[in-house]
Amino acid sequence: MAHSSWLDAFLVEPGATIDLEALDPRDRSRFPDEESARAGIEADAKAIDDLQDRLYAEGRRSLLVVLQGTDTSGKDGTIRHVFGATGPLGVHVHPFGPPSREELAHDFLWRIHRACPARGTIGIFNRSHYEDVLVGRVRGLAPPEVIEQRYAQINDFERLLVESGTVVLKFMLNISKAEQGKRLQGRLDDPAKHWKFNEGDLADRALWDEYREAYRIMLERCSTAHAPWRVIPADRKWARNAAIAAIVRATLEAMDPRYPETTLDASSIVIR
Template identity: 50%
Template sequence: MKNLNLFRIPTDLKLREADAASQPLAAGGKDGGKNGVKEETERLLERIAELQPMLHAQGKHKVLLVLQGMDTSGKDGAIRSLFSKINPVGLRAVAFKAPTDTEAAHDFLWRVHREVPGQGEIVVFNRSHYEDVLITRVLGMVDAKECKRRYAHIRDFERMLAETGTVVIKVFLHISKDEQRARLQARLDDPAKQWKFDPADIAQRKKWSAFHRAYEEAMLATDAGHAPWYVVPADSKPQRNLAIASILLETLEGLKLRWPKPDPALADVSIK
């Protein structure tokens, strides 16, 4: 639980700009520094890749990893970097965009519930049900009373998932405003990445403090032992990946995964 505790949110959570660049995990590897961090991350990913087939074969647990964060905080990059070694069987990534007309005609959790992991599966949410208490709150689409009601719905939803075998891990990728500016400018300057730029990102930057307050309130209102929130500094991409890999690995190791017991009836079977 050592590394898990490094990133668990405190009861007096306050998102500070300076914390986005912190590096709570020591650089592993032979040479330390950036290369050492990548080397250590690779080591953790190899161990995750060993455990994931056991999770899938055992079919007892389900794992949901929720990634939230401001634009450019690295949700796409983390998924691309961290799950390239894992067998795609038993792994899904789900990106939540603005709801369709059909989705909007239902309660806000309807489209989320149908995407949660099945037995033996790892599912990664790129954004999630938390958008409905974040951007909706900041843009005035829901008031404080409705937001609190949704917190209660989320708590009940996540408790139900946990009680039916889903391990819930929620990660906020904490990026500073200066780093976001640099990444947005890089998108504009690179023709291969310009398609990712959304003019709405500039408008949302003007509401930076409001978004941070919304995140603080949402995380504090929905943090629980069965559905914990972790804040991962995300100004450094290698450190971000190391932190997420560490959190996921410690969580998987805590499940004490084993291969299913051999079937005695197959002991004398010989294929000819």
């Protein structure tokens, strides 16, 4: 399958009405089998490394990858498998937890803008500014009228990034409640994974329906022509990784970064 065919995969069309329950978290329709999908991940990861090297050398544009999803949806695993082969010089991962006291003293996008990728680099957000319309909405961390303002503010912020040379890829990792339950139980059953378990995850799980509604609103309000959302089936880890790897590769190929031309005459230089 040509990688260009992945550019429109799992897109949320701007202005579309979203029914998250109609989107199958176990969808594997784009993959003939798990074995070929895993081989595709490996090939795409190597290609991403090469493309990132060219992006870094070019030094004119950047790529921002936003990973948003509920607990256990696989943000860390996605980063590990899709970008594990990429040289660390030009890739930066930023996990976003609750804002610090200093961050709360500024507008909600202040800490986000500081973490955006510089020209020539790939930035990966593990959670993001969308926490402020997800957790913020469900937990009532800001007045409703403030939450309402944030959707347009986010769209304007992302337009600024795009117009400044940053391509924005946004992935919602769509996991089912049943699969999340299995993964949380797996953390409890394995002592080596107890450190991953947080009782706060259960509090959020109890608000599953409220979070799904917050995600629906987020997708409908913030999937734009300049920075559309993609809803990735995340119940099958290999399918999730394969889809995102293929989309990232296709996006970088479409950007077509080039090594800069130089006037260096290498044949005239002798290394002694």
